[in-house]
Every structure is written in C-alpha cells, then in structure tokens.
Amino acid sequence: xxxxxxxxxxxxxxxxxxxxxxxxxxxxxxxxxxxxxxxxxxxxxxxxxxxxxxxxxxxxxxxxxxxxxxxxxxxxxxxxxxxxxxxxxxxxxxxxxx
Amino acid sequence: xxxxxxxxxxxxxxxxxxxxxxxxxxxxxxxxxxxxxxxxxxxxxxxxxxxxxxxxxxxxxxxxxxxxxxxxxxxxxxxxxxxxxxxxxxxxxxxxxxxxxxxxxxxxxxxxxxxxxxxxxxxxxxxxxxxxxxxxxxxxxxxxxxxxxxxxxxxxxxxxxxxxxxxxxxxxxxxxxxxxxxxxxxxxxxxxxxxxxxxxxxxxxxxxxxxxxxxxxxxxxxxxxxxxxxxxxxxxxxxxxxxxxxxxxxxxxxxxxxxxxxxxxxxxxxxxxxxxxxxxxxxxxxxxxxxxxxxxxxxxxxxxxxxxxxxxxxxxxxxxxxxxxxxxxxxxxxxxxxxxxxxxx
Numbered sequence: 001x002x003x004x005x006x007x008x009x010x011x012x013x014x015x016x017x018x019x020x021x022x023x024x025x026x027x028x029x030x031x032x033x034x035x036x037x038x039x040x041x042x043x044x045x046x047x048x049x050x051x052x053x054x055x056x057x058x059x060x061x062x063x064x065x066x067x068x069x070x071x072x073x074x075x076x077x078x079x080x081x082x083x084x085x086x087x088x089x090x091x092x093x094x095x096x097x098x
Numbered sequence: 099x100x101x102x103x104x105x106x107x108x109x110x111x112x113x114x115x116x117x118x119x120x121x122x123x124x125x126x127x128x129x130x131x132x133x134x135x136x137x138x139x140x141x142x143x144x145x146x147x148x149x150x151x152x153x154x155x156x157x158x159x160x161x162x163x164x165x166x167x168x169x170x171x172x173x174x175x176x177x178x179x180x181x182x183x184x185x186x187x188x189x190x191x192x193x194x195x196x197x198x199x200x201x202x203x204x205x206x207x208x209x210x211x212x213x214x215x216x217x218x219x220x221x222x223x224x225x226x227x228x229x230x231x232x233x234x235x236x237x238x239x240x241x242x243x244x245x246x247x248x249x250x251x252x253x254x255x256x257x258x259x260x261x262x263x264x265x266x267x268x269x270x271x272x273x274x275x276x277x278x279x280x281x282x283x284x285x286x287x288x289x290x291x292x293x294x295x296x297x298x299x300x301x302x303x304x305x306x307x308x309x310x311x312x313x314x315x316x317x318x319x320x321x322x323x324x325x326x327x328x329x330x331x332x333x334x335x336x337x338x339x340x341x342x343x344x345x346x347x348x349x350x351x352x353x354x355x356x357x358x359x360x361x362x363x364x365x366x367x368x369x370x371x372x373x374x375x376x377x378x379x380x381x382x383x384x385x386x387x388x389x390x391x392x393x394x395x396x397x398x399x400x401x402x403x404x405x406x407x408x409x410x411x412x413x414x415x416x417x418x419x420x421x422x423x424x425x426x427x428x429x430x431x432x433x434x435x436x437x438x439x440x441x442x443x
Contacts, residue, residue: 015365016307016375024188024311027363032191035360043363048375 001029001079002086005061006039013054014046019071022078023054026070029079060085151277158279159288168288170234174241175287181317182370183326185379186305187333188363189232189314196358200333201230203350207328207342215324224319228329232314239309241287243296246303246371250285250292304373308365321369326383334364338380 011027013020027043035041046052053071056078060066064085070078152158161168178184192200208225215223275281279290286292316329327339332350335341344351367379374382385392 018307020307021310028188028190028311030190032193032361035357041360045363045365045376047377048366 002083002090003030003034003039004037005086005089006034006058006082007061008057008059009039009041010044010057011042011055012044012046012052013071014048014050014052016048017054017071020054022070022073022075023056025075026056026078029075058082060089062089150272151275157275157284157286157289158277158281159286160279160290160293161288163288167237170237171241171244172288174233174238175245177317178242178245181319183318183321183382184368185316185318185326185329185333186308186365186367187230187314187316188365189312190361190363192358192361196354196361197230197232199352199355200358200362203347203355204228204230204329204332206349207332207347208325211324211328222320222322224322224325227319228316228325230314230316230333232312235309235311235313238313238315239306240296242303242305242309243301244287244292247298247301248287248292248295305366305368308373313365314362321382323383323385326379330364330380330383333359333362334376335359336380338384 009030011023013023015024027041030039030041053069056068056070058066058068066081066085068078068081073081156163159168161171163169189197205225208228212223212225215221273283275283281289282291284291316333318325318329330336331339331341342350349355364376364379366376367374367382369379369382
C-alpha cells in the first residue's frame with residue numbers, strides 16, 4: 001500500500017466485531033516511520049456493545065478526502081481504493097520531475 | 099644331524115576332536131539349566147506393575163514435540179491457565195528501539211510500585227512477572243481453545259493401587275497409558291484428544307474476534323487492580339489512568355517511547371475467563387485497594403446486616419424473656435403469699 005501521499009488517517013471501529021478486522025489490518029499496514037514523517041493517525045475504539053460500522057477517513061496531500069465504510073470491505077479492496085488515488089499522485093509527481 | 103628340538107607332529111596338528119570322543123564329564127543332566135526360569139509366585143497371582151513407556155515429563159503429543167510451534171502452544175496454555183488477568187494489545191510496526199523503551203518504562207513503573215508495597219508491608223510483589231510479550235496470534239488462539247474447551251475428566255492414575263496398600267507391588271505411581279498419541283487417556287494439553295476438542299469449529303470463544311493481526315499481551319499472575327492501574331497508565335493512558343507527568347518521569351516522554359506508544363492499541367482484557375473491553379478493564383483497574391478493599395467492603399456490609407439481625411432476634415427473645423420472667427415473679431409472689439398465709443394459719 002502506498003502511504004507516502006497520506007496526511008491524515010481517522011479510523012473508528014469496535015474491536016469485538018469480526019467486521020473490524022480490515023480496520024485493524026489497515027492500521028498494521030502503516031509503516032513504522034509514517035507517523036514521524038507527518039502522518040496523523042487517530043484511532044477511536046468503540047465500546048463492545050456498539051453496533052456502529054467501522055469507518056475510515058483519509059486525507060491526501062493534494063487535499064482529497066476519502067471516507068470508506070470498511071466493515072463491508074476486504075483489506076484488498078481498501079488497499080485498491082487508497083492506491084488508486086495514490087498512484088495518480090505518484091504519476092503527477094513523476095511528471096513534474098521531482 | 100637331527101634337530102635339537104624334537105618335533106611332535108601331533109601337537110602341531112589343529113585341535114579338532116571328533117564328536118564321538120568328547121569327554122563324558124561335560125554333560126551331566128543334573129547341571130543343565132533351563133533357559134526360561136519359572137515366574138515367581140507373586141507374578142502369577144498379581145498383575146505386573148505397569149511400565150512407563152515415555153519420559154514422565156514428555157507424554158506423547160499430537161504434533162511433533164520438537165518444533166517451536168508445539169512448544170509455544172504449550173507455553174501459551176500454561177500462561178492462560180496460570181494468569182487470571184491478561185491484557186491484549188495490538189502492535190502496529192513498533193520498532194525494536196521503541197519496544198525496548200516501552201518495556202523499560204513499564205518495568206521501572208512496576209518496580210516503583212513494588213517498592214511502595216514493600217514499604218507499606220504488603221506482600222505479593224509481581225513486578226518481575228508482569229511484562230509485555232509479543233505473541234504468535236494463531237498459536238495463542240489455538241491454545242486458548244484448548245484451555246477453554248478441553249476439560250479432561252478422570253486421571254491417568256485412577257487405576258493405580260494406592261502406594262500404601264500392601265498388595266501394591268511398587269510404590270511408584272505409573273499411568274497406564276501407551277506410547278502412542280492415539281491413547282484416549284492422555285489429559286495433557288498437547289494430546290490428540292485436546293487437539294480434537296479444540297478443533298471443533300462450532301465452539302466459539304468470546305475472545306475470537308480480537309485474536310487476529312499482530313498481538314502483544316501483558317499477563318498478570320493475580321488480579322491486582324493496583325498493578326493493572328500502573329500498566330494501563332503506562333501503556334494506554336486515559337483520563338482515569340493518566341500517564342506520568344513529564345516532571346516526574348522525563349524518560350517516559352522521550353520521542354522513541356511516545357512513538358512506540360502511539361502504535362500500541364489496547365483491545366481488551368481477559369479477567370478470570372471473562373472478556374472485558376477497554377472500559378471494563380478500566381473498571382477492574384479502578385477497584386480501590388484491590389481484592390482486600392473489596393473484602394473489607396463486603397465484611398463491613400455483612401457486619402451491619404449481622405448487627406441488625408442480631409438486634410431483631412435478640413429483641414424478640416428479650417421481650418419473651420421479660421414476659422416469662424414477669425410471670426414467674428408473679429407466680430412466686432402468689433406462692434410466697436400462699437405459704438405465708440398457710441404459716442399464719
């Protein structure tokens with residue numbers, strides 16, 4: 001997963017729900033140095049009894065925001081969604097010659 | 099000239115006596131020994147003591163016992179059985195330096211609490227036994243299933259005669275199990291029966307949804323809210339359990355430690371077989387004075403109840419006593435009066 005174009009990750013899930021597995025895997029995919037290089041990760045844990053679905057909010061460096069309902073997605077789908085925009089940004093950056 | 103040493107051709111010849119000319123002295127029928135002696139009389143009337151076919155500490159296991167997986171499985175089982183309080187964390191790509199920092203801070207805080215307890219004259223010091231341990235999630239989940247669902251009834255030693263029984267041929271208690279993992283009588287957690295019990299997918303544990311992804315645990319040898327409070331304030335600071343202040347503990351606020359703590363997520367706890375979420379764990383940590391405090395509260399409450407009950411019962415008894423006593427006095431008076439009257443007559 002391409003994380004270098006992300007600036008902000010907001011994630012909310014109930015750890016006791018099986019549907020929150022992709023949320024937890026997404027958190028474990030963020031590289032160890034990402035937080036040090038300016039990525040803000042905010043995790044909110046819901047109480048055990050809550051039925052609220054897991055959500056993921058992303059902000060990219062170009063200002064695009066993305067809100068995903070991740071309780072019905074697989075981790076590969078989430079990565080695909082995130083990477084689709086990240087790849088565009090990567091191409092732009094490459095063409096700009098940086 | 100003939101040789102000096104006289105040659106004796108018969109002595110040079112290879113000695114191979116003819117079977118017909120063996121000396122008679124070698125075959126006495128009375129000296130012949132039987133190859134299998136008769137069994138001692140004891141063995142014919144009692145059964146032979148069983149023989150242990152495997153080292154006592156290594157009963158045959160379902161999976162090969164020499165691999166790391168199996169040993170981790172055994173280790174996690176004993177951890178789950180011996181620790182009533184386990185906290186579960188998810189660790190997201192924590193670096194070795196950060197993990198080292200977190201462990202150092204945890205150990206220091208716990209040791210400080212230990213010293214406090216020593217100065218208060220309290221026993222039960224657990225600082226050396228509480229530590230952050232990264233686990234293999236799948237193996238941990240499997241061993242949890244064994245601990246929850248494998249309940250071996252009966253003991254392998256049930257058949258054995260009591261060692262003080264004079265009929266017992268040996269005082270060694272030896273389980274009557276064979277050397278094959280198929281044996282149904284094994285009760286250890288790595289046995290085939292345990293594996294079968296744990297692989298029943300219809301049974302679900304409460305902790306199942308938590309057991310995925312990279313996990314770390316903190317296991318406590320006893321449910322001690324005081325220690326739980328310290329661990330939560332270090333690893334998962336919140337309003338109820340604030341982290342140590344920068345002035346008190348500047349090492350805790352080092353960037354390495356803080357970066358590590360950001361990547362550590364508190365998921366839930368297993369307290370005496372029950373599963374709590376983070377709020378539940380905080381509630382357990384908030385019990386004042388630990389188990390002793392709870393006991394004191396209970397004793398206080400019961401004492402109040404007892405005093406009331408005693409008062410109520412005593413009241414009834416007292417009133418009865420008063421009635422009976424007054425009646426007795428009354429009768430005595432009458433009797434006394436009668437006697438006096440008789441004397442006067």
